[in-house]
Amino acid sequence: MSSRPIAAALAALFVPLAPAIAAVATEAADSPVVIVTATRVPTRINEVIADVALIDRATIEQAGPTTLPELLARQPGLYVVDNGGRGKTASVFMRGTASTHALLLVDGVPLGSATTAQPSLHNLPLSQIERIEILRGPASSLYGSDAVGGVIQIFTKRGEGPARVNAYAGIGSHDTREAQAGISGSSGALSYSFSASHHTTGGFNVASDPQRFNIVNFSLPNPDDDGYRNTLVTGRVVYAIAKGHEIGATVLEGKSRNWFDRGGPTVDAYNNDKTRAHGAFLRNRVNDVWKSELRWGSSEDWSESFAPGRSLFATTQTQWTWQNDIRLPVGNLMFAFENTEQSVDSTTKYTVKRREVDAAVLGYQGNVGAHSWQAALRRDDNSQFGARTTGSLGYGYRFATDWQVRAAVGTAFKAPSFNQLYYPGFGNDALKPEKARNREIGLHWLQGGQHASATWFDNRITDLIEGFPVTNTGKARIKGASLAYGLFYGAWSIDAGLDLMRPINEATGDRLQRRPAEMLKLAVTYAPGDWKIGGETNTIGRRYDTTTEGRPMHGYGVANLFAGKALDKEWSLEGRINNLFDRVYENAWAYAVPGREIFIGLRYQPK
Numbered sequence: 255m256s257s258r259p260i261a262a263a264l265a266a267l268f269v270p271l272a273p274a275i276a277a278v279a280t281e282a283a284d285s286p287v288v289i290v291t292a293t294r295v296p297t298r299i300n301e302v303i304a305d306v307a308l309i310d311r312a313t314i315e316q317a318g319p320t321t322l323p324e325l326l327a328r329q330p331g332l333y334v335v336d337n338g339g340r341g342k343t344a345s346v347f348m349r350g351t352a353s354t355h356a357l358l359l360v361d362g363v364p365l366g367s368a369t370t371a372q373p374s375l376h377n378l379p380l381s382q383i384e385r386i387e388i389l390r391g392p393a394s395s396l397y398g399s400d401a402v403g404g405v406i407q408i409f410t411k412r413g414e415g416p417a418r419v420n421a422y423a424g425i426g427s428h429d430t431r432e433a434q435a436g437i438s439g440s441s442g443a444l445s446y447s448f449s450a451s452h453h454t455t456g457g458f459n460v461a462s463d464p465q466r467f468n469i470v471n472f473s474l475p476n477p478d479d480d481g482y483r484n485t486l487v488t489g490r491v492v493y494a495i496a497k498g499h500e501i502g503a504t505v506l507e508g509k510s511r512n513w514f515d516r517g518g519p520t521v522d523a524y525n526n527d528k529t530r531a532h533g534a535f536l537r538n539r540v541n542d543v544w545k546s547e548l549r550w551g552s553s554e555d556w557s558e559s560f561a562p563g564r565s566l567f568a569t570t571q572t573q574w575t576w577q578n579d580i581r582l583p584v585g586n587l588m589f590a591f592e593n594t595e596q597s598v599d600s601t602t603k604y605t606v607k608r609r610e611v612d613a614a615v616l617g618y619q620g621n622v623g624a625h626s627w628q629a630a631l632r633r634d635d636n637s638q639f640g641a642r643t644t645g646s647l648g649y650g651y652r653f654a655t656d657w658q659v660r661a662a663v664g665t666a667f668k669a670p671s672f673n674q675l676y677y678p679g680f681g682n683d684a685l686k687p688e689k690a691r692n693r694e695i696g697l698h699w700l701q702g703g704q705h706a707s708a709t710w711f712d713n714r715i716t717d718l719i720e721g722f723p724v725t726n727t728g729k730a731r732i733k734g735a736s737l738a739y740g741l742f743y744g745a746w747s748i749d750a751g752l753d754l755m756r757p758i759n760e761a762t763g764d765r766l767q768r769r770p771a772e773m774l775k776l777a778v779t780y781a782p783g784d785w786k787i788g789g790e791t792n793t794i795g796r797r798y799d800t801t802t803e804g805r806p807m808h809g810y811g812v813a814n815l816f817a818g819k820a821l822d823k824e825w826s827l828e829g830r831i832n833n834l835f836d837r838v839y840e841n842a843w844a845y846a847v848p849g850r851e852i853f854i855g856l857r858y859q860p861k
Contacts, residue, residue, distance in 0.1 A: 286298040286299065286300060287299040287300075287308060289302065289306060289308055289387050290387065290407070291306070291359075291387040291388075291389045291405055291407040292304045292306045292387075292389050293396070293588070293617065293619055293628060294396055294577065294588055294590070294615070294617060295579050295586065295588050295617075295619075297619070300700060301621055301626060302628075303626060303627070303628045303648035303649070303650045303660045303662055304389055304390075304391060304393075304628070304648065304662065305331070305389070305390040305391050305694070305696065305707075305709050305711075305736065306387065306388060306389055306390070307329055307330065307331075307387075307388040307390070308385065308386070308387055308388075309325065309329070309385060309386040309387075309388070310385050311383075311384055311385060314380050314383055314385075314386075315828075315857070316779070316786070316788070316816060316818070317380060317816075317830075320380060320830070320832070321340050321341075321344075321376070321379075321380070322375050322376070322378045322379075322380055322383070322408075323336050323344035323346070323375050323376060324832075325380060325386075326346055326375070326386075326388075326406070327792060328775055328777065328790060328792055329388060329751070329775065330736055330738055330751025330752075330753060330773075330775050331348060331349050331388075331390045331404075331736050331751070331753055331773075332346055332347070332348055332388070332390075333346070333347040333768075333769070333770055333773060333794065334346050334347075334375075334841070335347070335353070335768055335841045335842050336376070336841065336842070336845075336847075337460060337514070337842050337845045338457075338458075338460025338461075338480060338514065338842075338845050338846060338847075339455075339457060339458065339460065339480075339482075339846075339847065339848050340376075340430075340453075340455050340457065340482045341376055341377070341455075341457075341482030341483075341484065341510060341512040342376060342460065342480075342482075342512065342514065343372070343376060344375045344376045345372060345768075346373065346375065346406070347403070347768065347769060348390060348403030348404040349390055349391060349403050349404065349711065349713065349732065349734065349736075349753075349755070350403075350713075350732040350734060350755045350757035350766065350769050351402050351403030351404075351690075351713065351715070351732065352402075352403070352766075353372060353768075354370075354371035354372060354400070354668065354671065355400065355401075355402035355403035355404075355668055356373055356400070356401075356403050356404060356405070356406060357373065357393070357397055357400040357401040357404075357405045357406070358373030358374065358375065358405075358406050358407075358408070359397075359405065359406070359407040359408065360378070360407075360408045360410070360506055360531040360553070361408070361409060361410055361490075361504045361506075361531065361533050361551075362407070362533060362549060362551060362575075363504075363531045363532070363533050363551030363552070363553050363571075363573065364400075364551075364553060364571050364573060364594070365529070365531050365553045365555065365571075366400070366553075366555060366569070366571075367555045367557075367567065367569050367671075368569040368571070368596045368597075368598055368671060368672050369567050369569060369598055369600065369671060369672045369673045369677075370567075370671060370673060371400070371668075371670075371671035371673075371674075373400075373406070374529055374555045376512075377484055377486070377508055377510050377527055377529040378408065378486070378506075378508075378529065379432075379434070379451045379453055379484060379486055379508075381422060381432070381434035381449070381451045382410055382411065382434075382449055382451055382486060382488045382506070383408055383409070383410060383411075384409045384410060384411045384412060385408075385409045386406065386407070386408055386409070387405075387406075387407045387409070388404065388405070388406055388407075389401075389404050389405040389406075389407075390403075390404045390736070391403075391404055391662070391664070391692060391694060391711065391713075392404075392644075392646070392664045392665065392666035392690055392692045392713065393405050393646075393664075393666070394632065394644040394664075394665065394666035394667055394690075395615075395630035395631060395632045395644045395645050395646040395664055395665070395666075396615060396617065396630050396632065396646075398592075398594075398611065398613055398632060398634050398644075399611070399634065399636075399642075399667060399668055399669040399687070400668060400669075401666060402666045402667070402668050402688065402690045402715065410447070410449075410488045410490060410504060410506060411436065411438060411447045411449055411488065411490065412438070412445070412447055412490055412492075413438035413439050413440055413445045413446045413447035413490065413492075414438075414439070414440050414445055415439055415440060416439055417437060417438070417439035417441075418437065418438060418439055418860045419435070419436070419437050419858070419860070420434075420435070420436050420437075420438070420449075420857075420858060420859050420860070421433075421434065421435040421436075421857070421858040422434045422435075422855055422856070422857045422858070423855060423856055424828070424853055424854060424855025424856070425853070425854060425855075426830075426851060426852055426853030426854065427848070427850075427851040427852050427853070428455050428456045428457055428458055428479070428848070428851070429454075429455060429456035430453075430454070430455040430456070430851075430853065431453070431454050431455075432451070432452070432453045432454075432855070433451065433452050434449065434450070434451035434452075435449070435450060435451075436448055436449030436450070437449075443493055443494040443495075444491070444492070444493050444494075445490075445491075445492045445493075446489075446490065446491050446492075447488075447489065447490045448487075448488070448489045448490075449487065449488050449489075450485075450486070450487045450488075451484075451485070451486050451487075452483075452484070452485045453482075453483065453484045453485075454481070454482070454483040454484075455481055455482050455483075456479050456481045457479045457480045457481040457482055457513065458479050458480065458846065458848060459475065459477060459478065459479055459480060459515075459846060460475070460480045460514060460515055460845055460846055461475035461515050461844065461845070461846065462840055462844055462845060462846035463844055464477075466843065466844035467515065467844040467845075469844070470843065470844050471515070471516055473515075473516060473517055473518050473521075474518060474519045475515035475519065476515050476518070476519050476520065476521060476522060476523070477519060478522070479513075480512075480513040480514050480515060481513050482510065482511070482512045482513065483510060483511050484508060484509070484510035485508060485509055485510070486506070486507065486508030486509075486529070487505070487506075487507050487508070488504075488505065488506045488507075489503075489504065489505045490502065490503070490504045490505075491503050497539075498538065498539030499537070499538050499539065500536075500537050501534075501535070501536050501537075502534070502535050502537075503532075503533065503534045503535075504531075504532065504533040504534075505531075505532050505533075506529070506530065506531040506532070507529075507530050507532075508528070508529040508530070509526075509527070509528055509529075510525075510526075510527045510528075510529070511524055511525065511526055511527075512524060512525045512527060514561070516561040517561050517562050521561065521562050523559070523560065523561035523562065524559075524560055524561075525557050525558065525559045525560075526557075526558045526560075527556065527557045527558075528554060528555075528556035528557075529554070529555065529556075530552075530553060530554040530556075531551070531552075531553040532551065532552050532553070533549065533550065533551040533552075534549070534550045534551075535547055535548065535549040535550070536548045536549075542581075543580055543581040543582075544578065544579070544580050544581075545578070545579045545580075546576070546577070546578050546579075547575075547576070547577045547578075548574075548575070548576050549573075549574070549575045549576075549577070550572075550573070550574055550575075551571075551572070551573045551575075552570070552571070552572045552573075553570070553571045554568065554569065554570050554571075555568065555569045556568040556569075564601065565600075565601050565602070566599065566600055566601045567598070567600050567602070568598065568599040568600065569596065569597070569598055570596070570597050570598075570599075571594065571595070571596050572594070572595045573592060573593065573594045573595075574592065574593045574594075575590060575591070575592045576590060576591050577589075577590035577615075578590065582620075584620055584622060585618055585619060585620025585621075585627075586618070586619055586620060587616075587617070587618050588615070588616070588617035588618070588619075589614075589615065589616050589617070590614070590615040591612075591613070591614055591615075592611075592612070592613040592614075592615070593610070593611070593612050593613075594610070594611045594613070595608070595609075595610045595611075596608065596609050596610075596611075598672050602677065602678065603678065604672055604676040604677070605676050605683070606638070606672070606675070606676055606683075607672075609636065609637045609638050610636075610637045611634055611635065611636050611637070612634075612635045613632060613633065613634045613635070614632070614633050615630065615631070615632045616630065616631045616632070617629065617630040617631075618630075624651055624652040624653065625649075625650070625651060625652075626649070626650035626651075626652070626658075626660075627647075627648065627649050627650070628646070628647075628648040628662075629645075629646065629647050629648070630645065630646045631643070631644075631645045632644050632645070634667075636669060636687075638669070638675075639669060639686065639687055642667050642687060644664070644665045644666055644667060645664065645665055646662065646663065646664030646665070647662065647663055647664070648660065648661065648662035648663075648664075649661055649662070656699055656700055656701045657697070657698070657699055658697075658698045658699075658700075659695070659696070659697050659698075660695065660696040660697075660698065661694070661695045661696075662692075662693075662694050662695075663691075663692065663693050663694075664691075664692050665689070665690065665691050665692075666689070666690040666691075666692070667687045667688060667689050667690065668687055668688040668690075669687045670685040670686075670687065670688075670719060670724075674719055674724050679723070680722065680723055680724065681723065681724065682723050682724050682725060685719060685724065685725070685726055686717050686726050687717065688715055688716070688717050688718055688719055688726075689715065689716050689717055690713055690714065690715045690716075691713070691714050692711060692712065692713040692714075693711070693712045693713075694709055694710060694711035694712070695709070695710050696708065696709035696710070697709075703741060703742040703743045704739075704740065704741050704742075704743075705738075705739070705740045706737075706738065706739045706740070707736075707737070707738045708735065708736070708737050708738075709735065709736045709737075710734070710735045711732075711733070711734055711735075711736070712731070712732075712733045713731070713732045713733075714729070714730070714731050714732075715728075715729065715730040715731075715732075716729050718730050718759070718761075720801060727761065728759055728761050729759070729760040729761050730757070730758065730759055730760060730766060731756075731758055731760050732755060732756070732757045732758070732766070733755070733756045734753060734754055734755030734756060734757075735753070735754050735755075736751065736752070736753050737751065737752040737753075738750065738751045738752075739751075745780055745781050745782040746778075746779070746780055747777075747778070747779045747781070748776075748777070748778050748779075749775075749776070749777045750774075750775065750776045750777075751773075751774070751775040751776075752772075752773070752774050752775075753772070753773040753774075754771065754772055755769070755770075755771050755772075756771060757769040757771070759801070762801075762802070764798075764801065764802055764803045765797075765798055765803055766801075767798065767799065767800060767801045768797050768798070768799060768842075769797060770794050770795040770796065770797050770809070771795050771796070772793075772794075772795035772809075773792075773793065773794055773795065774791070774792075774793040775790075775791070775792055775793075776790065776791045777789070777790040777791075778790075784819060784820040785817075785818070785819055785820075786816075786817060786818040786819075787815075787816070787817045787818075788815070788816055788817075789813060789814065789815050789816070789834075790813065790814045790815075790816075791811060791812070791813050791814075792811070792812045792813075792814075793809070793810070793811040793812075794809055794810055794811075794841070795809045796808060796809045797809075799842070799843035805843045807840060807841075807843060808839070810837060810839035811837070812832075812833050812834075812837055812839070813833075813834045813835060814830065814831060814832045814833070814834060815830070815831045815834055816828070816829065816830045816831075817829050817830075823860075823861055824858055824859065824860050824861070825856065825857070825858055826856075826857045826859065827854070827855075827856055827857075828854070828855045828856075828857060829852075829853065829854045829855075830852070830853045830854075831850065831851070831852050831853075832848070832850070832851040832853075833847075833848060833849055833850050833851060834850065835850075836849045836850040837849075
C-alpha cells in the first residue's frame with residue numbers, strides 16, 4: 255500500500271487542529287496513571303520502560319456498543335481479524351507476531367483455547383470492563399508461554415464509595431440490542447461490584463462471495479444472516495480483614511450462541527459457547543516494605559459446534575500464584591511462583607489431554623535520578639517439553655526534563671498447542687516450542703497535556719511452527735517502528751499511532767500471513783461542556799491471506815463518528831456511526847465485514 259493515503263489522512267485530521275495543538279499548556283498531570291501489566295506490580299506509567307497502552311473506562315464508554323475486538327483494532331500495534339462481525343472468531347496480531355502469540359488475562363487469570371492457542375476475545379462485552387492494559391512486545395520473562403507478541407489484560411469493574419446503580423440500553427443496525435445493569439459500592443471493610451449484560455444482533459451474511467468462501471471452507475455458505483447473542487455476569491467482592499490485609503474474589507460467567515456458515519447452503523450452523531474466569535486472592539502487607547499475594551484462578555473456554563454434526567472443544571486452565579513485592583533501599587524486587595494446569599475436553603481424540611507448568615519469576619525495577627531500569631527472569635518447567643528460561647532487561651535515561659530514551663532486550667517462547675501436537679492427521683508430538691529474541695529502542699516525550707513516542711523493534715522468531723503436518727522449520731524476522739502522539743488540552747483530545755513493519759518469513763522471503771506492513775490509527779475528540787463529539791480512522795495496508803503471499807488483500811481505511819450529550823448529572827445520550835462511508839473491504843479473505851452501522855444508547859451513571 256502506498257504511504258500517500260496515510261499521509262493524506264494525517265494531514266486532513268491534524269491541520270484543522272493546529273491552533274489547538276499550538277496552544278497546549280505545560281501543566282503537570284494531577285495524578286500519575288498507574289498500570290500493573292508491564293511489571294506485574296503497580297507502576298507509574300511514566301516510569302515504565304516497556305511499550306504500553308491503557309484504555310480507561312471513559313474511552314470504553316465512548317466506544318458505545320462496540321465489541322472488544324473492534325476496540326482493540328483501533329489501538330496502535332494491533333491488527334485484528336474476525337470471521338464476519340460480532341461474536342465470530344477473532345484473532346489479534348500484536349506487532350506483527352502471530353495470532354497465537356498474544357496472551358489474554360482477565361483479572362490476572364489466563365483465558366484462551368489450548369487447542370487453537372487463541373485468546374478468547376469475542377465473548378467479552380465492553381460493558382463489563384473497567385480498563386484494559388496492553389503490553390506490546392515479548393513478555394515471557396513475566397508471563398511465560400504465549401506472550402511472544404505481548405499481553406492484553408482486562409480488569410472488570412470495582413466498587414468504592416456509596417452504593418450506586420448504573421445501567422445502559424442501546425439499539426442499532428442489524429437489529430442489534432444491548433442492555434446492561436450493575437451495582438457497586440463499599441460499606442465499611444467491604445467493597446463490591448456486580449453487573450449483568452445481554453447483547454443480541456441479527457447480524458449479516460458472513461460470506462462476502464460464495465465461490466471464494468467455498469475455496470476456504472470447502473462448502474458453499476448459507477445465504478441467511480448470521481446472528482449472535484451473549485449473556486454475561488461479573489462480580490467482585492473485597493473484604494479488608496485489617497489494615498494492609500484483604501481477601502477477595504472475582505467471577506466472570508457468560509454464555510453465547512453464534513451462527514456461522516459451514517456445511518452447505520441449507521445448514522443453519524451455530525456454536526454454543528461458554529466463557530468463565532473465576533479468581534480468589536489474599537493480599538497481605540507483611541511490613542512496611544513487603545507485600546504478599548496468594549492468588550487462585552480458573553478459566554474455561556468451551557465451544558460446542560453444530561455444523562451440522564456436533565463437535566466440542568473445551569479448555570480449562572487452573573493457576574495458583576504466590577507473589578511477593580519487596581521495596582529495597584534502591585529499587586523494588588518481585589518474586590513469584592506459579593503452577594498452571596491446562597486440560598482439554600473434546601469430541602476429537604487427543605492422545606494427551608493435560609499438561610502442567612511450574613514457574614518461578616524474579617523481577618527488579620527502580621529509578622535513581624535520571625536512570626530507570628527493569629529486569630526479569632523466569633523459568634518454566636513444562637510437563638511436555640521440560641524447562642525453558644526467558645529473560646528481559648530494560649534501561650531508560652531521562653536526558654532532559656521532558657525526554658527519555660529507552661532500550662530493552664528480551665527472550666520469549668510459545669509452547670505448541672494441543673492441535674499442533676495431537677490433532678489427528680495434522681499434529682506432530684515431536685514439536686519444540688517456538689523461540690523469540692527481541693531488541694528495541696524508544697524515544698519518549700511528555701510535557702503537560704502532550705506525549706509522543708517512537709519505538710524501533712527487531713523481533714526474531716526461530717523454530718516457527720508451520721506446514722501440514724506441522725514442523726519446526728520456519729524463521730521469522732519482524733522489524734518495525736511504532737510512532738504515537740497524544741494530546742489533551744481543554745476540550746480537545748487526540749490519539750494517533752503509525753506502525754511501519756516488515757514481517758517476513760526468512761526461510762521463504764514471503765510476508766507473514768495476514769500481517770499488514772502499514773497501519774495508521776487516529777482519534778480526535780471535542781468535548782465542550784455537556785457535549786462530546788469525535789471521529790476515528792483506521793487505515794490498514796495490503797496483506798496476504800496465505801503463507802506464500804497468495805490471495806492478496808487490498809488496503810483499506812475506515813472512519814467512525816461518535817457523539818454524546820449529558821442530559822443531567824446522571825443520564826446521558828450516546829450515538830455512534832461505524833464505517834461512516836460504507837466501505838466494502840475484508841480483513842479475512844472471503845469473509846464480509848459490516849457496512850455502515852448506526853447505534854444509539856441511553857446511559858445512567860450517577861457521579
